Amino acid sequence: MTTNNSIKRITYLLPWSAIALTHLTYAQTEMLDEIVVSGAQPHLAGSALEPYQAISNQVIKKERLQKQSATLGNALAGELGVHSNPFGGGASAPIIRGQEGVRIKILQNGLDVVDMSAISPDHAVAADTLLAEQVELVRGASTLLYSSASAAGVVNVVDKRIPTTVPEKGYEGEIFTRFDTASKESTGTVGVTFKLHPHIALRLEGLKRYSTHYQVPAFKSGGETIRYLPDSNNRSQVGTIGVSWIKNQSYLGVSYSERRDRYGLPGHNHKYDRCKSHVVDEAARPELGKGYLTPYPHLAEDTDIVFAHLDGCNASFDKDPSHSHDHPFGHDHDHSHGGPWVKLHSRRFDLRAQLDSPTAWLDKIKGSFSYADYIHYEYHSGQAGTDKFDTKDFIEREREKAAKNRGKAVGIYKNSGYNGKLEFYHQPVAGLSGVFGVQYSEYKTAILAPLGSGIKHQHHLVPNTHKQLSFFGVENYVMGNFIFEAGARVDKQQIPIKYDQQVLKAHKKQGDHEPDLSTHKEKAFSYLGSVEWLFHPNYRLGLTLSRNERLPTPMELYYHGQHLATNSFEHGNKNLRKESSDNVELGFAYQADKWDYKLSLYQNNFRNYIYNEELARYGNAFLRRYTQARAKFHGIEAELNFRPTPDYQVTLFGDYVRGRLFDLPEQYGQRxxxxxxxxxxxxxxxxxxxxxxxxxxxITRNERDAPRVPPARLGMRLTGNLTEHISFFADYTYVFAQQKTASSLSIKPPxxxxxxxxxxxxxxxxxxxxxxxxxxxxxxxxxxxxxxxxxxxxxxxxxxxxxxxxxxxxxPAKIEKIQEDPSRGHHLLNLGVNYQRQVGNVEYSAGFGINNVLNQRVYIHTSYLPYVPQMGRNYTLNFGIKF
Structure with a gap:
């Protein structure tokens, strides 16, 4: 099929494009920046079919992001199918269709965000939404350009750090400031692009943010009720410089970015500081000939895991009350001075290039490369984990030790490496157009934990190198009223570990078994096919079938030790196999002048679903180990918009997801x-x-609900223009109670x-x-x-x-049931008004909003601090200038 024929077939999409552009014009006029899922603009930065997007893809523009939370998860939590796992004021990551962590690939301009956010909820995502031009929630075949982690979607944060156009007037930029009352936040961002030469552009960006402990309706701590959340403070600084050579549609650019954060960690229980978890049968090591488990416990087999318990605590955490709204931290929390905190430092170098029409059969070639060096330190607060059950001598001794450790790093998290990708966009061949390419990444990761006074360290995550080579391709074909799309991705992974042979020799006895020190190597193959039928100028129907294979990460394979952000002691499983899922999604959409709506139904059937199984519970402390089972997730997302006049719009929306686990493996106990x-x-x-x-x-375990599945939501939004320059919005959401919660069986010795x-x-x-x-x-x-x-x-x-x-x-062993706590529902009402005016080439805007107008106690079921309330009533004020 010729290029001209392809263009003729695409013309059928023009009514959709016109309607989408009209809808975008409304959104711009209203200055409310509603999400636009359009057939033309805005488009996904790396889409294989740029003129048209799938029904469930979402693009959140800059103006909306600037009015949202500064942390990524909370900024996206109001979008269809997206929830968050907030951790105080410094960190949150998105949960999409019930999937989180390593299953939700977070990208920056199409390449990995190099940080430690995927392994713990208290780790900030090192990509800033306040400097982004847009955030893309990508589903469908385009996900395979980036990752095969999950069919739930990919999050791509797109910014301007590398210019791709030269400002016509010699410069362009924006300045934005924001203030609020609940956290005393002061935020300022600036981004300016200069024309240095007809073909050279320079980009400068900066961000500075400061906030204190945020206010809540009520919070019980230390026997009293206070009106703020201790240790929810945050400070952030970001600086970026980028320069590009640009000619027509081709460019070559580089950028350097540096980020520094400092934020508090709410709810840390210092009673756990002294605890050590024992999940390996200590007594059996000599008899079984596995002395190597002492220095490298991650080499344990399933049958080595017996009677998981905690040792060396010398604390009465078992007597602590359970987590509840009266005891949100599950222990008496001393908020008279600050708790532990994180200091984060990230440096990133990016290089991107695009060569337009290099050959007769290639439309363009895109290359991208990044190198990042990430480190963060978790510092001791100087508080001691003591309570009324301890003796005076013990309390005095622990307080003296804690005071000496104040300000010392009790955890050091390192991740550095590089990622490169080469993409070839070809001209139509026999009606097929698309992209194929290759990607390689290599990251060195380690987590160091304290040993003794905090000067020497041992590893919670053994130092490892994570290497992955990928080949991918996405093609589309337009035939009449149908758009067909298919994609595939192959990933090849290696995780070599350097073992200390002297240490192994020191723990080896005559007759011991030789440990398996071979490098973890595995391959994954994912593929997808979809079809959209535009059976009417206003209607479309889409079906997507896919199979995703995900390879286990070093955290899931090798982690061993404390993970206090989740009140747990976690242990990897070196025998994990690749996770696979068969997925189906059905989408329906209608779009016209006054009405538009969309509906998505999906189901994900997992084999070897990797999750953290609870082996034991002691008070509010959990022992967990990664394991695998079958799983099924299904859900629905829907949105309806009605415009009685061009100046007003009413939106109804809602989403629901359910997850279940099946065929759980046996849990081992007494020998x-x-x-x-x-x-x-x-x-x-x-x-x-x-x-x-x-x-x-x-013991065998029956099927159960999956852990921490988001609750259902329903909502309504009203937007409109009061005058030519003034617009408003009112947004109401009801989050239902979540009663379908996970449970686990724990074996305890009699x-x-x-x-x-x-x-x-x-x-x-x-x-x-x-x-x-x-x-x-x-x-x-x-x-x-x-x-x-x-x-x-x-x-x-x-x-x-x-x-x-x-x-x-x-x-008989004591079988204890561990039940995830249910959560209650809540109402959330947000109001806002915006003023926007353009004078010459300068556009001014000012906005005032009230979030959580009802001052509800909002508890997030998917948070690892589910009894910690979110921010109460909050008045916000923002100013912006574009020039």
């Missing part, structure tokens, strides 16, 4: 060993046990029996030694009758030890 009697070198009788256990207790439990109260006889067949236990051939009285006593003591252990092993 059982065969007992017998031996003689030591001095001829003394001793009780011994076989080196290998003859039975390992386990209370050990003692000899006194077997003494007959009437006769004083030891029932353990009654009717004993001594010959059964005497495997040395010695005649019991030849033993003197002393030896017989020793023999009886050894028999008693064997029988006591046997009786203990007959006791």
């Amino acid at each position: 059982f060993y065969q007992g017998y009697i031996t003689y030591d070198e001095e001829g003394l009788i001793q009780a011994s046990w076989e080196k290998q256990p003859y039975r390992i207790e386990s 209370k050990p029996l003692e000899t006194s439990d077997f003494i007959d109260d009437d006769t004083g006889e030891n029932l353990l030694l009654k009717d004993i067949d001594r010959e059964k236990y005497n495997r040395t051939g010695t005649d019991v009758a030849e033993l003197d009285e002393l030896d017989k006593a020793d023999f009886d003591s050894a028999l008693e030890a064997i029988r006591l252990r046997e009786e203990n092993e007959k006791l």
Whole structure:
């Protein structure tokens, strides 16, 4: 098919494009910057089919982002299908269709955002929405240009750090400031592009943000009610410089960006600081010949994980009240001085290029490369984890130790590396147009945890190098009223680890097994096909089928130790296999002058779904290990817009998602060993046990709800123009209660029996030694009758030890149910008014808004601090200038 024929077929889309552009004009006139899911503009920065977008894709423009939260998750939390996992005022990441973390790829201009946000909710995303031109929620075939992590979507933060056009008048820019009352936030951003030469442009960007502890309707802490959330303060600074050579549609540009953040960590329980988690059978290590588990516990097999418990705490956290609205942190929190905090430093270098029409069969070639060096430190607050149950000496000793550690790094998180991608956009061939390319990334990651005074460290995440090579392609074909799209991506992953052979040798004993130190290597193949039918100028129907394969990350494979942001001790699983999902999405849309609506139905069927299984709970502390099961997620998203006049619009919207887990693996518990009697070198009788256990207790687990699934939402939005320059909005959302919560079964050892439990109260006889067949236990051939009285006593003591252990092993393990807490529903009402005017080439705007007008206690079910209220009533004021 020729290029001209392709253009003719695309003309069928023009009515949709015109309607979308009209809708965009309304949004610009209203100055409310509603999300525009359009057929023409705005388009996805890396789309393979730029003139047209899928029904469920979303583009959030700069003007809307500037009125939202400064953290990415909260900024996107009002969009269809998107929730957030906020952690105080410094960090939040998006949850899309029930998926989060490593399943939601977060990109900056099409390449990875290099940070540590995917492994913990208290880690900030190192991409700033306040400097972004737009944030794209990408679904469909275009996701395979970036990642195969999940069908739920990809988040791409697009900015202007590398100019792609030269300002006609020699310069262009924008200045934006924002203030609020709930957190005393003061934010300022500036971005200016200069024309240095007819073909050279320079870009300068900067951001500075300061906020204190944010105000809440009520918060109970330390036996009193306060009106703010302790340790929710934040400071951020970002600076960027970029320069480009530009000619027509071709360009070559570089940029350098530096970011510094400091923010508090709410709710840290210092009682956990001294705790160590034991998930590997300590006693069995010598018998099983696995001494290497001491320095490298991530090498444990499933059957090595027994009776997970906490040691060395010397704290009464088991007596803490459960998390509740009366005890939001689950412990008595001292807010008389600041808690722990994070200092973040990120440096990033970017290079991007585009070569327009390099050959007769290529439309363009795009290349991009980034190098980033990220590090953040988590600092000790100087508080001690003590309470009323501790002795005065213990409290004094712990407070003295804590005071010495104040300001010392108790966690160091490092991630650095590079990512490069080359894309080839080809001219139509037999009616097919699209893009294919190659991508390679290599990151070095490590998490260091304190050992002793905080000067020396051990690794919670063993230092590793994460390498991934990918090939991808996306093609589309227009036939009559149909748009067909198909894509595929192949990922090849390696995670080499350098093991210290001297350390391994020091922990090795004669006869030990050799550990498996081979490099983790695996491949994944993902593919997708979709069709959209434009059966009427105002209607379209879309169907997408896909199979995604996701490779496990180093965090899921190798993490071992404290993870206090989630009140847990987490452990990786080196045996995790790649995760796969079969996905289907059906979309329907209508768009006209007065009405438009869209509806999306989806289902994701996972095999080997990776999640964090709860092994045990002690008070509010959890022990978790990554494991796999089958899972199914399904949901619905809908939006309806009605415009009674060109100046007013009413919007109804809602979303719902449900997740379930199936075919959960067995959980291992108590080991059982065969007992017998031996003689030591001095001829003394001793009780011994076989080196290998003859039975390992386990429990099976039934299907259950997936953990931390977002609740359903319904809402209504009213927007309109009061005058030529003044517009307003009113936005109401009801978030339903979430009662469908996850549960887990935990194996705990029974209370050990003692000899006194077997003494007959009437006769004083030891029932353990009654009717004993001594010959059964005497495997040395010695005649019991030849033993003197002393030896017989020793023999009886050894028999008693064997029988006591046997009786203990007959006791059933204690099975404890761990239930995720439900959350209650809440109302959220936001109001705002905006003034906008253009004088000459300068555009001025001023906005005033009230968020959470009802001052509701808003609790987020998907947060790891679900009993910590979000910001209360908040008055905001912003000013902007574009020139």
